[in-house]
Amino acid sequence: MDATYDAWAGPTVGQVGELAVLEAVTRRLPAGSPLVGPGDDCAVVAAPDGRFVVTTDMMVHGPDFRWAWSSPADVGWKAAATNLSDVAAMGAVPSGLVVALAAPQETPVAVLEAFAEGVRAGVEALAPGCGVVGGDLSTSATFTVTVTAFGDLSGGAAVLRSGASVGDVLAVSGALGPAARGLSRLFRDGVDADGEPSRSAVVASGADTDPDVARQRRPVPPIADGPLAATAGATAMLDLSDGLAIDAGRLARASRVTLELDDDEALDAAALHGGEDHGLLATFPPGAVLPGGFRRVGVVRERGEHDLVRGGSAVPTTGWDPYADWDGASG
Amino acid sequence: MDATYDAWAGPTVGQVGELAVLEAVTRRLPAGSPLVGPGDDCAVVAAPDGRFVVTTDMMVHGPDFRWAWSSPADVGWKAAATNLSDVAAMGAVPSGLVVALAAPQETPVAVLEAFAEGVRAGVEALAPGCGVVGGDLSTSATFTVTVTAFGDLSGGAAVLRSGASVGDVLAVSGALGPAARGLSRLFRDGVDADGEPSRSAVVASGADTDPDVARQRRPVPPIADGPLAATAGATAMLDLSDGLAIDAGRLARASRVTLELDDDEALDAAALHGGEDHGLLATFPPGAVLPGGFRRVGVVRERGEHDLVRGGSAVPTTGWDPYADWDGASG
Numbered sequence: 001m002d003a004t005y006d007a008w009a010g011p012t013v014g015q016v017g018e019l020a021v022l023e024a025v026t027r028r029l030p031a032g033s034p035l036v037g038p039g040d041d042c043a044v045v046a047a048p049d050g051r052f053v054v055t056t057d058m059m060v061h062g063p064d065f066r067w068a069w070s071s072p073a074d075v076g077w078k079a080a081a082t083n084l085s086d087v088a089a090m091g092a093v094p095s096g097l098v099v100a101l102a103a104p105q106e107t108p109v110a111v112l113e114a115f116a117e118g119v120r121a122g123v124e125a126l127a128p129g130c131g132v133v134g135g136d137l138s139t140s141a142t143f144t145v146t147v148t149a150f151g152d153l154s155g156g157a158a159v160l161r162s163g164a165s166v167g168d169v170l171a172v173s174g175a176l177g178p179a180a181r182g183l184s185r186l187f188r189d190g191v192d193a194d195g196e197p198s199r200s201a202v203v204a205s206g207a208d209t210d211p212d213v214a215r216q217r218r219p220v221p222p223i224a225d226g227p228l229a230a231t232a233g234a235t236a237m238l239d240l241s242d243g244l245a246i247d248a249g250r251l252a253r254a255s256r257v258t259l260e261l262d263d264d265e266a267l268d269a270a271a272l273h274g275g276e277d278h279g280l281l282a283t284f285p286p287g288a289v290l291p292g293g294f295r296r297v298g299v300v301r302e303r304g305e306h307d308l309v310r311g312g313s314a315v316p317t318t319g320w321d322p323y324a325d326w327d328g329a330s331g
Numbered sequence: 332m333d334a335t336y337d338a339w340a341g342p343t344v345g346q347v348g349e350l351a352v353l354e355a356v357t358r359r360l361p362a363g364s365p366l367v368g369p370g371d372d373c374a375v376v377a378a379p380d381g382r383f384v385v386t387t388d389m390m391v392h393g394p395d396f397r398w399a400w401s402s403p404a405d406v407g408w409k410a411a412a413t414n415l416s417d418v419a420a421m422g423a424v425p426s427g428l429v430v431a432l433a434a435p436q437e438t439p440v441a442v443l444e445a446f447a448e449g450v451r452a453g454v455e456a457l458a459p460g461c462g463v464v465g466g467d468l469s470t471s472a473t474f475t476v477t478v479t480a481f482g483d484l485s486g487g488a489a490v491l492r493s494g495a496s497v498g499d500v501l502a503v504s505g506a507l508g509p510a511a512r513g514l515s516r517l518f519r520d521g522v523d524a525d526g527e528p529s530r531s532a533v534v535a536s537g538a539d540t541d542p543d544v545a546r547q548r549r550p551v552p553p554i555a556d557g558p559l560a561a562t563a564g565a566t567a568m569l570d571l572s573d574g575l576a577i578d579a580g581r582l583a584r585a586s587r588v589t590l591e592l593d594d595d596e597a598l599d600a601a602a603l604h605g606g607e608d609h610g611l612l613a614t615f616p617p618g619a620v621l622p623g624g625f626r627r628v629g630v631v632r633e634r635g636e637h638d639l640v641r642g643g644s645a646v647p648t649t650g651w652d653p654y655a656d657w658d659g660a661s662g
């Protein structure tokens with residue numbers, strides 16, 4: 001928490017009370033066009049396809065974001081973006097979000113307002129027409145956001161992780177690496193002399209205007225490419241939340257295949273092992289015209305000893321474990 | 332936290348790691364019958380009606396529950412029950428849940444297993460056939476659960492809070508008062524000499540076997556009565572989360588009517604002002620046969636000076652505000 005953030009000032013949620021906070025937050029969120037919106041026991045959302053896809057993701061202050069490194073609006077954007085990306089990865093078009101938020105009582109109302117404006121900016125940029133149809137406000141010692149997102153499959157089959165076939169082309173859409181490079185920069189330059197996350201260190205080092213840091217704070221997943229991939233016949237797909245290598249390993253195991261990466265200089269360490277870009281990894285039948293921003297990165301091989309190989313060598317597919325790996329720093 | 336809970340022992344989530352915890356939790360949750368279940372980027376749920384209802388609710392250690400007073404299984408049951416009740420209050424049949432959970436790294440895995448078993452017990456008792464179709468596991472200094480629940484309207488209109496008409500009968504289904512009496516008992520008998528929540532005080536006082544305490548820990552909302560009310564022509568309905576008086580005030584304001592309570596001894600202070608029973612409050616056209624467990628408690632009048640009256644006097648319709656009223660105790 002740092003006074004250089006304008007939002008970290010003014011009346012607190014504890015002073016203002018739930019109804020006033022709810023009103024202030026709700027009118028800043030994107031409304032979308034649910035059949036019944038916020039204010040009743042439930043929202044009602046159209047599911048013209050007769051099915052809907054659903055994903056939920058919790059973002060916790062400390063392991064998932066730090067106020068020294070992200071503004072409240074950044075956190076709102078990212079909470080929306082990561083969930084919208086999971087919807088897109090099924091081949092679905094986002095149809096709505098619900099947002100549950102718990103804030104410490106001493107949090108300024110302006111922080112929640114900025115958070116809501118970040119959600120709106122993210123939804124308007126990534127899934128225009130989608131909106132927040134409901135939510136919940138609570139109080140907690142730890143600032144916590146849970147977004148649950150829905151999507152419509154428009155009559156198509158859901159694209160699972162398990163459908164890749166030998167000979168399919170492996171392709172990605174979206175940037176590979178900037179979010180992880182941005183996080184590395186924050187860990188290096190965004191800390192004080194004791195190694196604690198520090199907003200003034202971020203500003204003094206110039207990291208605040210680094211485009212990679214911007215992508216760590218506000219990922220830009222290629223949401224529209226999800227349904228495009230489904231229409232183009234994608235056989236398997238998933239969201240690149242943990243980096244190409246880890247997520248390719250998941251796809252390979254689910255589909256019982258081995259994935260072979262091309263010998264491509266663009267697939268450097270940050271691209272392979274950096275997470276949080278929330279691009280899309282998909283497989284397409286041989287000869288398919290890759291849609292939207294998809295480009296080839298490899299091919300699907302028969303299941304061998306390894307999940308992921310390159311030039312005949314295994315590529316490690318392990319990574320971050322929030323229970324085992326988080327160090328507890330929470331600035 | 333107290334050693335008298337068997338679950339509070341054994342290896343911790345931080346020691347065991349995310350994948351093992353996920354596996355242990357997932358296999359204890361009720362599966363239901365989604366089109367696509369956990370393990371992909373999204374679940375896929377049937378919405379045969381072409382719409383779905385959705386509600387989300389966050390439960391936070393401290394303001395919403397205390398380990399001294401509730402077991403992990405109690406918390407799982409209650410997280411399911413409160414959300415299922417919101418679905419029922421729209422007249423919908425529950426079709427699925429997603430559960431996001433964040434636990435401190437020092438939490439024993441057995442606590443999360445017991446939580447999952449509580450979710451299963453609650454769902455099996457209250458909405459048999461429904462299941463947990465997806466979720467998220469994270470780590471947090473504050474134990475936090477967000478449940479999002481869905482339901483199907485089976486071709487009927489959603490029953491909103493705003494549809495009550497003058498002359499309609501006001502009716503409730505479910506118990507009124509036990510959950511609040513149970514909470515009062517815990518605040519009185521479930522604390523140590525310093526006023527801190529204490530598991531051993533709960534046991535020593537006999538509160539542990541008080542049926543009202545059981546209803547505070549594990550509310551039993553009449554889920555099936557929600558769709559029954561819709562079929563019987565209910566004009567308005569909502570979940571009794573904050574007590575008859577507060578929730579009647581909400582229905583009255585949304586419908587722009589005044590509600591007049593009958594002069595009925597059963598409507599005592601605990602019934603009027605005690606929350607967390609999660610019964611249903613509904614209005615029915617005059618002469619309608621009240622379905623299921625519904626019984627008359629009053630009548631809908633033209634909008635007057637007050638939201639809720641009884642014997643010509645106003646009944647207060649204000650109450651608990653989590654931001655303004657929580658005292659921060661967290662035992």
